[in-house]
Amino acid sequence: MSAASTAEPAFVAKTKTGRFTDFVDSRVGGSGILREFGRKVFPDHWSFMFGEVALYSFVILLLSGTFLTFFFDPSMAETHYDGGYVPLKGVEMSVAYSSSLNISFDIRGGLFMRQVHHWAALLFVASIAVHMLRVFFTGAFRKPREMNWVVGGVLLILAMAAGFTGYSLPDDLLSGNGLRIIDGVIKSIPVIGTYISFFLFGGEFPGTAIISRLYMLHILLVPALILLMIVLHLFMVVVHKHTQYPGPGRNDNNVVGYPLGPVYAAKAGGFFFIVFGVIALMAAFFTINPIWNYGPYDPSPVSAGTQPDWYIGFVDGALRLMPGTFGDWHVEQIFFGQVFTFNVLLPALVPAGILFTVMFTYPWIERWVTKDDREHHVLDRPRNAPTRTGIGVAGFIWYCVMWAAAGSDLIATHFHVSLNDVTYWLRALFFVGPIIGFIVAKRVALALQRKDREIALHGRETGRIVRLPHGEFIEVHAPLDEYKRYKLVGFESPEVLPAVPNEHGVVTRKEKRRAALSRWFFEDRVAPATPAELEAAHGHGHAAVESTEEAKSLTH
Amino acid sequence: MKALSQKRRHPLAAIALLLMGLLITGGLYAVATTVNEAKASTTTYSASDVEEGGKLFAANCATCHGMGASGSKDGPSLVGVGAAAVDFQVGTGRMPMQMNGPQAMKKPVQFNDEQTHQLAAYVASLGAGPAIPEEHLLDEGGDAAAGGELFRTNCAMCHNAAAAGGALTRGKFAPALADVSGKHIYEAMVTGPQNMPVFSDANISPEGKRDIITFLKQIETTGSPGGADLGSLGPVAEGLFVWVAGLGVIIAFTIWLTSRTS
Numbered sequence: 001m002s003a004a005s006t007a008e009p010a011f012v013a014k015t016k017t018g019r020f021t022d023f024v025d026s027r028v029g030g031s032g033i034l035r036e037f038g039r040k041v042f043p044d045h046w047s048f049m050f051g052e053v054a055l056y057s058f059v060i061l062l063l064s065g066t067f068l069t070f071f072f073d074p075s076m077a078e079t080h081y082d083g084g085y086v087p088l089k090g091v092e093m094s095v096a097y098s099s100s101l102n103i104s105f106d107i108r109g110g111l112f113m114r115q116v117h118h119w120a121a122l123l124f125v126a127s128i129a130v131h132m133l134r135v136f137f138t139g140a141f142r143k144p145r146e147m148n149w150v151v152g153g154v155l156l157i158l159a160m161a162a163g164f165t166g167y168s169l170p171d172d173l174l175s176g177n178g179l180r181i182i183d184g185v186i187k188s189i190p191v192i193g194t195y196i197s198f199f200l201f202g203g204e205f206p207g208t209a210i211i212s213r214l215y216m217l218h219i220l221l222v223p224a225l226i227l228l229m230i231v232l233h234l235f236m237v238v239v240h241k242h243t244q245y246p247g248p249g250r251n252d253n254n255v256v257g258y259p260l261g262p263v264y265a266a267k268a269g270g271f272f273f274i275v276f277g278v279i280a281l282m283a284a285f286f287t288i289n290p291i292w293n294y295g296p297y298d299p300s301p302v303s304a305g306t307q308p309d310w311y312i313g314f315v316d317g318a319l320r321l322m323p324g325t326f327g328d329w330h331v332e333q334i335f336f337g338q339v340f341t342f343n344v345l346l347p348a349l350v351p352a353g354i355l356f357t358v359m360f361t362y363p364w365i366e367r368w369v370t371k372d373d374r375e376h377h378v379l380d381r382p383r384n385a386p387t388r389t390g391i392g393v394a395g396f397i398w399y400c401v402m403w404a405a406a407g408s409d410l411i412a413t414h415f416h417v418s419l420n421d422v423t424y425w426l427r428a429l430f431f432v433g434p435i436i437g438f439i440v441a442k443r444v445a446l447a448l449q450r451k452d453r454e455i456a457l458h459g460r461e462t463g464r465i466v467r468l469p470h471g472e473f474i475e476v477h478a479p480l481d482e483y484k485r486y487k488l489v490g491f492e493s494p495e496v497l498p499a500v501p502n503e504h505g506v507v508t509r510k511e512k513r514r515a516a517l518s519r520w521f522f523e524d525r526v527a528p529a530t531p532a533e534l535e536a537a538h539g540h541g542h543a544a545v546e547s548t549e550e551a552k553s554l555t556h
Numbered sequence: 557m558k559a560l561s562q563k564r565r566h567p568l569a570a571i572a573l574l575l576m577g578l579l580i581t582g583g584l585y586a587v588a589t590t591v592n593e594a595k596a597s598t599t600t601y602s603a604s605d606v607e608e609g610g611k612l613f614a615a616n617c618a619t620c621h622g623m624g625a626s627g628s629k630d631g632p633s634l635v636g637v638g639a640a641a642v643d644f645q646v647g648t649g650r651m652p653m654q655m656n657g658p659q660a661m662k663k664p665v666q667f668n669d670e671q672t673h674q675l676a677a678y679v680a681s682l683g684a685g686p687a688i689p690e691e692h693l694l695d696e697g698g699d700a701a702a703g704g705e706l707f708r709t710n711c712a713m714c715h716n717a718a719a720a721g722g723a724l725t726r727g728k729f730a731p732a733l734a735d736v737s738g739k740h741i742y743e744a745m746v747t748g749p750q751n752m753p754v755f756s757d758a759n760i761s762p763e764g765k766r767d768i769i770t771f772l773k774q775i776e777t778t779g780s781p782g783g784a785d786l787g788s789l790g791p792v793a794e795g796l797f798v799w800v801a802g803l804g805v806i807i808a809f810t811i812w813l814t815s816r817t818s
Contacts, residue, residue, distance in 0.1 A: 044814045044816075045814055046807065046810040046811045046813070046814045047810075048814075049810040049813070049814070050810075053806055053810075085781075086700060086701075086774065086778070087700045087701060087704050087771055087774050087775055087778065088701055088704065089700075089701050090701050091701045091704065091705060104781070104782075105781070111781065111782055115782055115783075119798065119802070122794065122795065122798040122802070123798055123802050123803070123806075126798055126799055126802070126803055127803070127806075130803065173708065173712075173717055174717075174790065174791075267813055270813075271809070271810075271813060274806075274809050274813075275806060278802060278805050278806055278809075279802075282797075282798075282801070282802055283783075284783060285783045285784060286782075286783050286784050286786060286797065287780050287781070287782030287783045287784065287785050287786065288782070288794050289791070289794070290718070290780065290781075290782055290785065290788070292781070293717050293718035293775070293788060294708075294717045294718075295704060295705070295708045295717060298708075298709075300709060301708040301709045301712055301713065301717075302712070302713050303708070303712040303713065303716055303717035303790075304712065304713060304714055304715060304716040304717075304721070304722025304723070304730065305716045305717075305720065305722055305789050305790040305792070306790065307790055307791045307792050308791060309791045309794070309795065310791065310792075310794070310795025310796075310798070310799070313791075313792075313795065406792065407792040408723075409722060409723035410723070410789055410792050410793075412723040412727070412729070413721060413722065413723045413729050416727070417727065418658070418725075418726045418727035419723045419724070419725055419726070419727070420725055420726050
């Protein structure tokens with residue numbers, strides 16, 4: 001015993017704080033965690049911060065939502081309003097609506113918190129959307145991040161579910177109309193639709209059960225699932241490390257950036273308060289979901305301008321675009337004694353189904369086409385993957401057309417055009433828009449690549465005309481510095497992979513399809529300038545002039 | 557009673573019964589229809605009003621509505637539309653119409669109050685129709701909550717629950733109701749201008765109309781308790797705002813945070 005103590009005297013901190021931290025550290029190992037995480041390197045780019053915005057919005061949603069649960073009562077029992085808002089005094093309504101009004105008018109700070117919660121919800125889904133667009137267009141979903149892309153997609157769906165269940169809670173006219181549409185969509189599902197609707201609403205719409213059921217989903221199940229997915233998402237970010245934009249010294253084996261501690265931790269912490277501040281300012285100065293305008297829900301009235309929150313808008317827009325008849329043919333049909341309400345079923349489920357299916361499977365589609373099984377940690381500039389960029393823009397435009405259709409009435413009134421014409425145009429764009437978007441985006445990307453190649457090979461045009469001794473005129477091109485040139489030439493450019501026979505010597509039909517897709521993806525690719533080409537371009541005539549000119553300009 | 561039962565086989569009994577039946581049906585019908593009709597013109601206009609109105613009409617309106625307001629292929633007959641219709645259409649500047657379109661647009665008023673009164677007198681003299689509402693119906697002293705319920709059930713599907721207006725088919729629209737006088741709101745309800753249906757007194761009682769006007773004026777004076785109302789247009793305006801202003805400001809901050817002094 002005494003031998004051990006003489007060999008290694010135990011560390012004793014000098015100050016009280018030191019002794020306290022040492023006590024905690026020797027039990028939870030905090031310094032080890034800090035050492036590991038504090039040294040994690042993150043690359044710096046503004047487009048990498050949207051995931052953070054989503055995370056912070058979620059934290060704000062949890063905080064403000066907890067405040068709201070203290071005062072919200074999800075009961076559909078009938079009551080007569082007796083609060084501070086005079087135009088609704090004495091009106092018969094549900095306890096849920098009455099308590100939402102009380103939060104708005106009779107609870108100190110309640111209206112502010114309601115508006116913080118709602119604005120944060122809109123920002124939450126919007127920042128997820130922008131984050132996913134960034135990930136898609138830069139190819140950050142490639143190996144090893146395919147699973148994390150799927151987790152992100154699930155988060156988007158959960159965020160929409162959280163938003164929709166919350167939208168329905170106040171039991172005002174707007175939310176009731178929204179629920180009615182959902183009820184209609186559910187009922188349009190053949191055979192089982194009516195059963196699901198009865199099961200969900202506990203009887204015929206609206207019943208007395210739906211608000212409390214949605215409330216449980218909204219405050220318990222959906223946030224718990226979101227939290228679980230966020231943990232998975234961030235865990236994978238740590239495991240995979242962060243991606244980085246291409247640049248000198250950056251490759252698939254390193255991460256160039258700043259360590260988390262101390263600068264990044266401070267920046268991220270500050271950014272949380274910036275996001276909080278922006279949301280708080282919006283909530284303080286701009287009203288959102290003025291439930292007192294809409295009145296209590298009653299299945300008979302519908303207000304003009306009834307729309308879902310923006311993230312459900314594209315489904316609403318698709319419903320608005322769907323015609324009920326094609327000439328004399330009615331879209332609603334009766335087969336085997338069952339009514340098939342295709343005019344609701346198709347627009348409500350098919351576009352969203354296509355969007356999410358393509359979104360979830362896209363990493364595997366591209367992987368299959370390119371046969372690329374390598375890890376990618378350096379991002380693509382969108383122009384350097386023209387077909388992917390084209391596909392992304394096509395999907396984006398398709399979404400936006402449906403999204404715009406959800407506001408067709410406001411487009412008509414604000415631009416003084418006919419509502420019918422708005423619908424006809426959007427119907428046309430629904431089919432043509434994505435095709436035009438694909439072609440234009442791909443051509444623009446290819447053109448930008450050609451410009452990059454041109455600049456890498458011949459430098460920047462300076463506008464200076466020089467006459468050579470033998471009388472020839474040339475324009476001087478300023479060569480790029482190496483760092484800038486790296487960005488223009490240092491990218492991967494997959495080539496067309498023709499179909500190859502399998503081990504039995506057979507070219508399968510699937511392989512042929514893959515080859516066809518590969519051709520469609522890459523046949524018109526613009527190859528990056530090779531070292532040989534660079535050498536050749538700088539070896540001949542005016543490269544020499546350029547360098548002497550450069551030397552001259554440096555001397556004077 | 558006995559005398560009556562003895563005479564029930566009199567040769568004229570059937571005719572008497574028939575007459576009685578007709579009288580009762582006719583009388584009930586007359587009562588019912590007067591209830592259904594908005595109050596017919598009771599205000600008396602002076603003969604000079606009517607005469608002056610006739611001159612104004614011939615000079616300004618007859619091109620489309622025809623001499624004697626009997627209508628032409630360019631404009632409907634105004635016989636029986638009543639003084640309320642004239643007061644609304646002329647008093648809000650919708651008539652004389654600036655140009656043909658999906659519906660007559662509001663614009664600066666073309667006639668002064670006296671001329672409008674004279675035009676109303678002339679049109680009212682052509683046939684009975686809804687009169688200009690009496691003052692006590694426009695005093696905004698009704699029940700705002702009841703008016704709100706009536707408004708949401710009858711008006712909100714076109715005019716929006718917050719009376720911010722909305723779109724109709726083929727370029728027609730229901731206008732926003734802020735800054736519309738109580739008198740014009742009432743007149744619109746009883747005459748159904750442009751594409752609006754008529755809300756007769758049997759549909760919404762005069763007191764109900766008074767409640768609706770009270771409600772509309774109250775939400776107008778209350779303003780927006782939650783800050784700028786973004787046009788009271790609902791989730792589309794909110795979504796646009798969060799994408800443009802909210803995300804815009806945040807993107808500006810992200811650029812600032814990741815910028816390096818170079």
